[in-house]
Amino acid sequence: MVNKLPFNPLKNPNQMQMLAEDGAGVQFSHTIEEQIGGQIKAGFILQDVFGDTNGSGNLHNHNVPSFWATRAMLKHTGDSL
Numbered sequence: 070m071v072n073k074l075p076f077n078p079l080k081n082p083n084q085m086q087m088l089a090e091d092g093a094g095v096q097f098s099h100t101i102e103e104q105i106g107g108q109i110k111a112g113f114i115l116q117d118v119f120g121d122t123n124g125s126g127n128l129h130n131h132n133v134p135s136f137w138a139t140r141a142m143l144k145h146t147g148d149s150l
Contacts, residue, residue, distance in 0.1 A: 074100050105139060113141035 076098035078085040088095060099107075105115060120134030128135055 072098075074098050075103060101137070104137065108139060108141050112144045114144050116140045116142060 072084065076084065076096070078088055078095055078097075085095070105118075108115065117140040119138045119140075121136045121138075122129040122132065123135040
């Protein structure tokens with residue numbers, strides 16, 4: 070592990086340079102609180118969550134997810150747009 074969360078290269082020029090040198094594109098990382106909490110606060114209903122490892126290394130060997138995805142739907146309020 071190199072960087073702490075949250076990882077936002079738009080706010081850190083050193084991180085942006087590292088990504089550019091690696092040809093990795095712009096990437097972002099969020100805490101679970103930011104990811105799921107933000108969705109809930111925005112009115113989404115969490116329907117599913119999926120965790121996966123990066124396929125190698127110490128975290129993978131211990132089955133610790135490196136990536137998370139959520140499926141959420143916006144709560145219908147009954148208000149018309």
